[in-house]
Amino acid sequence: MDLLDIARWQFGITTVYHFLMVPLTIGLAILVAAMQTAWYRTGQPRYLKMTKFWGKLMLINFAMGVVTGIVQEFQFGMAWNAYSRFVGDVFGAPLAMEGLIAFFVESTFLGLWIFGWDRLSKRVHLACAWAFSLATVASAFFILAANSWMQHPVGIEFVDGRPRLTSIWAVLGNNTVLAAFPHTVFGCFAVAGAFLVGIAAWKIASKHRHSDPDDEDRKVWHTSLRMGAWVGLVAFAGLAISGDVQGKLMFEQQPMKMASAEALCHSEAPASFSIFAIGDVSRPDCEGVKSFTVPYILSFLANGDFSSEVRGVEQLVPEYQHKYGTHYPDDPRMGAFAGQPIKYVPNLPVTYWGFRFMIGFGGLAALGAVAVLWLTREQRFPKGRWWAPLAVLGIGAPFVGNIAGWVFTEMGRQPFVVAPNPNPSGVDGVWMFTAQAVSGNLAPGEILTSVIALTALYGVLAVVEIFLMVRFVRGGVESVMPPEPPEDEKSEALSFAY
Template sequence: MDVLDLSRWQFGITTVYHFLFVPLTIGLSVVVAGLQTAWYRTKKPEYLRLTKFWGRLFLINFAMGVVTGIVQEFQFGMNWSDYSRFVGDVFGAPLAMEGLVAFFLESTFLGLWIFGWDKLSPRLHLATIWLAAIGTSLSAYFILAANSWMQHPVGYRVVNGRAELTDIWAVLTNSTTLVTFPHVLFGAFLTAGAFVLGISAWFLLRGRDVAVFRTSARLALVVGLVAGIGASFSGHWQAQIMTEQQPMKMAAAEALWEDETSAGFSLFAIGDVENGRNHVNVQIPYGLSFLATNTFDGKVQGINDIQARYEAAYGPGDYRPVVGLAYWSFRLMIGFGGLSALLALAGLWLTRRGRLPSGRWCYRIAIAGIALPFVANSLGWIFTEMGRQPWTVFGLMSTASAVSPGVDVTEVAITLVGFTLVYAVLAFIEVRLLLKYIKLGAEERSEPESPVPALSY
């Protein structure tokens, strides 16, 4: 491997790892705020117990997300200095806003929430967790605005080989951002729903705090179903924008080699990338045209035709992503996300009218289902970033041109191994802390009111 390959592996590993924490943090912040709102309005003790229980797990996950996220920005300067030099004026603006506005908002009010249980009025204390949740979502928005600029550059001009910001409002209201943000939010709520459901099922399986965790399980099922429906609609809109802005990514996702009207949605394909064709392709008739254009007879561009157009526009080169990776990551993302939503629907049916399933297998499936949205989210980001290749900034800068010229293979290999080992240690700590506070349950204890865990590891 050369410096480019190792740098891409390092950024991919650290990014996917970091994004394991992000959607759960976003989703849990709203779940905790909702439970505290229910307690504020009803004064039912079970809502207070659930607020503190899920609040502890939220805080652990939030801390891990902050730690792993710091590495992301350092890599821009270490391994991707030519990229940073080219896009710094544009890319830096939403990232600065994320730090100065969103992260300040969420961290400040989260601190007030942690230490304000006995010091603030119930209404004011409730406001702090909602403001922290809003800050968490805003943080995601600004980061997505930066990433969306890489997918679809707007509001800039190139001067002396560098992109300069000309319209920050265009960057913040990029059409790519506007469809990506709700999709990420729904994915986050789907993740939180599966997480809350799975842990609630663990308690119900053991007969611990049944009345309390019956409530959180039912809430998780509603959140999961609504989020799954929302993710499907927002994903449909995102596919249409992607077809318009990055037709090669959509063509690779469907292994569609030639321009086609009334194109079918591929369920399973065996392709010949070298010769640009499929040997086997099982399809849903008209499905791709509807997904990409909202019409059953819409035209969708194919890989071979787009390659010829890109060569004419950008010069000789291979403008295809890894087709097999794009194809299967797209399918598995939809499959795992859809399966999580179907489990939520089945759970709502099984728990109707306050009943609980009698079969232990139901609870075991719910516990195993925690993994489904995490896998779907990771595959979604792999598809989003790998499907854009060979571009770092679409149409402006290739990935090969973005790598740091002064870094050698040994240096990148050392940091790659180092980060991987550190992240393995952090994963162990995260799991150990979560298991510790899950096992404690939501029982009333004589400890202080603050839900902050004693991080004793």
């Protein structure tokens, strides 16, 4: 592999690993704050136990997310310094906002929440929970604003070959981020909901299957189970609606990405939606591919009607060549790509199947949520031994859907790291090829060493996180609730106080 391939593998591995923590932290933070709100309003012990237990797991995941997220910042300077110089004037503002506003508020109030039990009033402590949980959402917004600028550059002027920020409000109000943000947040809730369902089902099956429905600990797990299922179901509905909006925007802003997502090699009017394909979808001419389709649906997904034309790969390639050239610049800094033909079609198998994995695993998680709500109604719990292991496996479905969505989004943009605007809604003439973005002063062996080191380190961190998660899950609510003092100590404490 050449330097570019190794650098992309490094960024892909570390980013995907980090993104395993991000949606769970965001979703759990909001749900923990909701659990504490329920305890504050009702005073029921089960909500306090839920807050303590799920809050502990959220903290473990949050810590790992911080550790793995730091590497993302360093990679821009290590392996992608040409990219950093190109986007630095734009990315400085949203990333500074993420650090100074969102992360500062998040870490400050999270610390107050951790150490404020029995030291702050219930109302103030609850306010801290909502402050740090909403700050995690704000942090995601600023990161998505930066990423959305790469998908659709706005709010800049082009000066001396580099974009210069002219309006931070245009960047923060970019229609791409306004579509991507709710879709991402709903994805976070889908992950958190499945997490609650899987662990609560396992706890009931392993310890409380035959206990009295009025048992307080069983109520903790049954309430968590139902809450997770409802959250997952609502999240899927939100994903479907926001995904439709985002998809229509992508057809407008990045038509090649969406044509590749459908392996749509030839333009169609009306266009059919491909459910799955048999054959080699890696060939742009689609010869030998048999696709099972639903008529008219792709036209609706692209343009909101059932008869419009959707352009295919073979029609789009000449358009891209006319606008952005047929060959890479003959510049020594381009390395092996200097003067070579530009391949405007992204990796078709990755984009095609990534798009279907995103939708398929999201739908699978939603079906699981419906099944949970039906099977656990009126304090019931299924008697089959298969049910709890299946629920635990179901935790992975929205994780896979989230990761597949991000891989599709980033891989479908190739060969651009900053995608051009094919329409007047953005700033024309601003784009950057991925081959131009990699650091030119590195040897392949150097970046390969960092890939091996980071992958090994992340593997160790994965073992640590799984160990801690399993330990506290097995401990249950008893491991997070303070022990009740003996009766004699209670009386001594009261006599001393008075």
